[in-house]
Amino acid sequence: MSDTFSIARLDAGDAGFPATLERLLDRGMATDQRIGGIVADIIADVRGRGDEAVLEYTRRFDPFPAEHMADLEVSRDQMQYALEQLPARQRQALEQAADRIRQYHERQGLQSWDYTEPDGSRYGQKVVPLQNAGIYVPGGKASYPSSMLMTAIPARVAGVGQIVAVVPTAYGPDGWLIFAAAALAGVDRLFTVGGAQAIAALAYGTASIPRVDKIVGPGNVFVTAAKKQVFGDVGIDMIAGPSELTIICDGETDPDWIALDLFSQAEHDEQAQSLLISPDAGFLDRVGQSIERLLPQMERADIIRQSLGDRGALIRVRDMEEAVNVSNTIAPEHLELSVADPDTLLQGITHAGAIFMGRYTPEALGDYCAGPSHVLPTSGSARFFSPLSVYDFQKRSSILYCSEEGADRLARIAEEIASDEHLQAHALSAACRYRDTGLT
């Protein structure tokens, strides 16, 4: 391991801690104008030239030498074939993960309801699945069949009419895993297209790629910028940044376990963030030693080293109450409560995407197979975003039915407020249901 490597040690009791933490958490969410401009051009081009533009960008950015749009679509038969060709071990693991993800998400979902008032008026909400949804699965350098399951299964459970998945070139042996996962998740149409061009195609449609009503799933900065730009013309789930993990530990978990948990987050990419909070300074030392000892044995040691060195920290706190406060300031995507009694701590947690309780629940189990989607709010956005879910693939309509008697009663209220707002036609539209308006 490089001599220059070190992970920051912070103490929440230091006067400068809040400012230091803020700097550490600064995730550069500010719009990069250059990326925004590139993405705007790609979107305009795809809107204007459709498939032709999608094909050009794909050939430019992705290694697969597609000649026709048909080369970029993977049929249901091909997905199914990929699934059937998988080694049994791989297939079984994906199937078990898919089953567990399905079971968790079947407990979600809004229901329609209504109620009737004494005068016969009826109010309610009608809940229906989206007609169609676009799933962005990141790829390119790596292949994430787990992300296919974690995005498409909640959509399927919601009853989405048509699921259209896109993934950057997924050919080669790893590509088969993606196709197999798409088969398992029940994806209807799959295109090996990525980047801003894929988002534009899903948002506006091309001759080959259907327009969808909502686009979900994480991607790189171009994908994220594209999702933000098309938002409003189409629904999106959230704005994603680099992945992060915060661990609160009482000092009693095996420090090697904690080091590996931190590594599992850090190995994603150099911008990933791994933070450990503990009131036990000796334990932080021991985790630091585990990190030093284990890091050279990691296949992705270079990425982990840079991620931990640039963005990681071991944070000492006074007590568990301060640990919870620091965590709430971070509003982490993933939060491990590696303590004896996680339920007590849980009550104080206000912001976190997913909370991993106890010493036997490393984030990695949630990444793959525990059940809840691993698509989670990043970069502090757990203050307002929620994990991807069945709710994301449903929408509501408000239902209002006034009986004649009910309309009479409501019209008197509406007429008064409408008059106060100087909206005469509103007042008359309400009033005409119960009295002579005096109009000629």
Next chain:
Amino acid sequence: MSDTFSIARLDAGDAGFPATLERLLDRGMATDQRIGGIVADIIADVRGRGDEAVLEYTRRFDPFPAEHMADLEVSRDQMQYALEQLPARQRQALEQAADRIRQYHERQGLQSWDYTEPDGSRYGQKVVPLQNAGIYVPGGKASYPSSMLMTAIPARVAGVGQIVAVVPTAYGPDGWLIFAAAALAGVDRLFTVGGAQAIAALAYGTASIPRVDKIVGPGNVFVTAAKKQVFGDVGIDMIAGPSELTIICDGETDPDWIALDLFSQAEHDEQAQSLLISPDAGFLDRVGQSIERLLPQMERADIIRQSLGDRGALIRVRDMEEAVNVSNTIAPEHLELSVADPDTLLQGITHAGAIFMGRYTPEALGDYCAGPSHVLPTSGSARFFSPLSVYDFQKRSSILYCSEEGADRLARIAEEIASDEHLQAHALSAACRYRDTGLT
């Protein structure tokens, strides 16, 4: 009435109808680059200079000559005083509306839940209200106490910790209505600040205006552009366009009622859209005659005339099935089913913000007091957005607790998929919970 006025008459059976409808519906949602640039500058300025910038923009754009930020805050005592000064009729109407809005929204809201597996593992979701929310209430030329109720009450029902409302200068007699509505709705802090500067202040905070986690509520094009730009740094509800109404009528409702319903939408502003769909050509003629007769009696006749002339239409369809199909293509914000049996039609409706059932439920009742929020998805976005609701002011965290036995079982699945994804640290983080990893 001007001789040049006419409302478009369309027939869904015409070959050119789909293209004509598409042109009619074109709501110019495409980002206006000029507005986007102005708004970006305002946001950057408010982020940089805080209160000073807010004060300057307010003085520039709004008529009230504020000298200090304190002039722009309305205290709880002032809101309460405004409520107490209201004439009884006004106060009673607002109170009745507030009660009904509260009662409807109390039926919404997600619950926390969890379940325990046979091995003792536990999974669930924890639902909490947002810590704080920003409410944008449109104003400026008019005053909309109803919008204050329709946005702040769902937030209050959700249990939001702090509700911060902003409204463009609301002084003068009408301003009192807004302050009174804020008191009734339980707003915690109220600022008479509007436009992009208000959105920027809520998103990033200033010395006077607290940063919030989510901003909801409709506004003009500058407000909408600002909401889109800050999205991701803060949550937002939806991207709003001009308001619109589609009515499906079987021809048996009083044509004057239908004309007034169309007027009530059209009087909002020139960009508002009012559409009537009916299989009865004679009825469309009669509504056309009602429009001509009643329009000159409207206080806002000029706005209505331009709105109906530019964006309105009376659309003949073959039958009710075609009426439903045309409506689903429109995906209207407000949909009136002015027919004998609205429940039968309802089943076929896939996209609509709010659905007003039967002849006695004009949109105006929903605008003020029926119960559901009048903040609804516009411009076809009912394909993916939903009415503002209690759900908008809640967020979820996924909860995962693995027992030792559960971790053993899951780790085997996770290890396999992690290996397939070439993420060794993920595999080891899972594996170390149940076996010797072989690390030294």
